[in-house]
Amino acid sequence: MKNEIPFLQSTTAKLIMIGMLTLVLFVPLAFVQNLIAERSLRKQEVISEITAKWGDSVLLYGPIIKIPYTAHYPVKNATETITETEYAYFFPEQLEGHIDVNTTEKKRNNYEAVVFSSAMKFNGTFTKPDFSSKGIAPEDIQWDKATLLVKANNLKSIKDGMKIKLGEKVMAFETATNDPVTFVSTLETPSFSISEYFTDEKIPFNFNVAYDGSRELKIVPIGKTTSVSMKSNWQTPKFTGYFLPGGNEKKSDNAGFEASWKVLDFNRPFAQHYFGDFPELKDYSFGVDFIIPVDEYQKNERASKYGFLVIGLTFLVFFVIQSISKISIHIFNYTMIGLALVMFYTLLISITEHSSFLKAYLIAGISVVLMISLYSLSILKSKKFAIFIGFSLTALYTFIFVIIQLENYALLAGSIGLFAILGLVMYFSRKIDWNAIKEEN
Structure with a gap:
């Protein structure tokens, strides 16, 4: 054994x-x-410090016509009415955007962040605002107090200000409000009489803006027909948002990428005009994330x-x-x-x-x-x-x-x-x- x-x-x-x-x-x-x-x-902390100084993500949409009008509300158990000033918002009929984005990498110690400088050119047309759907009397419309709005964030990174040409008139935007919740600010022109502009059914506009930013760049398709093209030297774009670029028009190679979007009014879940409160539209934006797919x-x-x-x-x-x-x-x-x-x-x-x-x-x-x-x-x-x-x-x-x-x-x-x-x-x-x-x- x-x-x-x-x-x-x-x-x-x-x-x-x-x-x-x-x-x-x-x-x-x-x-x-x-x-x-x-x-x-x-x-991530270093990247946040770099981007905070250079510019954070970019969201931009506009222009939008804003016209005040007098609204009449009946008083309960009385024959008289009270009046309040409300606002109507009208989006463009056509909106075209051409965006060039140049990305660079900023380094600090052993860390690097992707930042970009963008040149945006927008043009399009407005049709004459129509209040008939709400039954608003012509004498209650304050045509002479109209303004133009642009919604944007990261205002400190806008270069050379922002001006718009409506017909033959050039107007500058100024900061009107800042939303502390969405961080989207409202830029507004001085008031002007809009009725004199619509001698024709349509009036053209164009405006340019130079923007520094990081991480992402997004646009909201507020035009009845919105066409946006984007070109960049970034090799690894991530197309994001509510809409993706056209499949046959998107190109990505070692020299960068080119992409284009076309969005019609019935492709999106919001209307072409609003009376009263302005809607929150940032959730319906589209654009590009400038990301490193897998970092070190x-x-x-x-x-x-x-x-x-x-x-x-x-x-x-x-x-x-x-x-x-x-x-x-x-x-x-x-x-x-x-x-x-x-x-x-x-x-x-x-x-x-x-x-x-x-x-x-x-x-x-x-x-x-x-x-x-x-x-x-x-x-x-x-x-x-x-x-x-x-x-x-x-x-x-x-x-x-x-x-x-x-x-x-x-x-x-x-x-x-x-x-x-x-x-x-x-x-x-x-x-x-x-x-x-x-x-x-």
């Missing part, structure tokens, strides 16, 4: 200890992920999420080699290897802040692979096993790097890759006689 081996020296005990060590190593891995999140938060910190975060996979598969490779070669690997050796794998992510985040993610990944990956390969050579006493471990780690880090770069196919590539890795492990471990290993131990 063969002597029974102590439990702590059995294969089962070794597997349990390796599993527990893997779980313990998740603690420093979690600290690394917290570090990445902290550095990413710091980056996002890549670091995604890489760290595969830390459990790297640690688990590396330990599995060492355990299989140990089982095949009959070489005893102490739990201390596993601990050193695990810590080296965790150090990969601290190297990655620290080098990334002073270089590109690709260079940081190469430097950190080569350093860790060489360290573990040389360490395995000293404990396994075999060049072929050390080379195999180095090759396995290189393949694993390459696989993770490819997944990180993918956006739309990351899940698919990751699932196929993990399936292939599982198949390889099953193939190389298929002939191991675990009972024989237990007896020899």
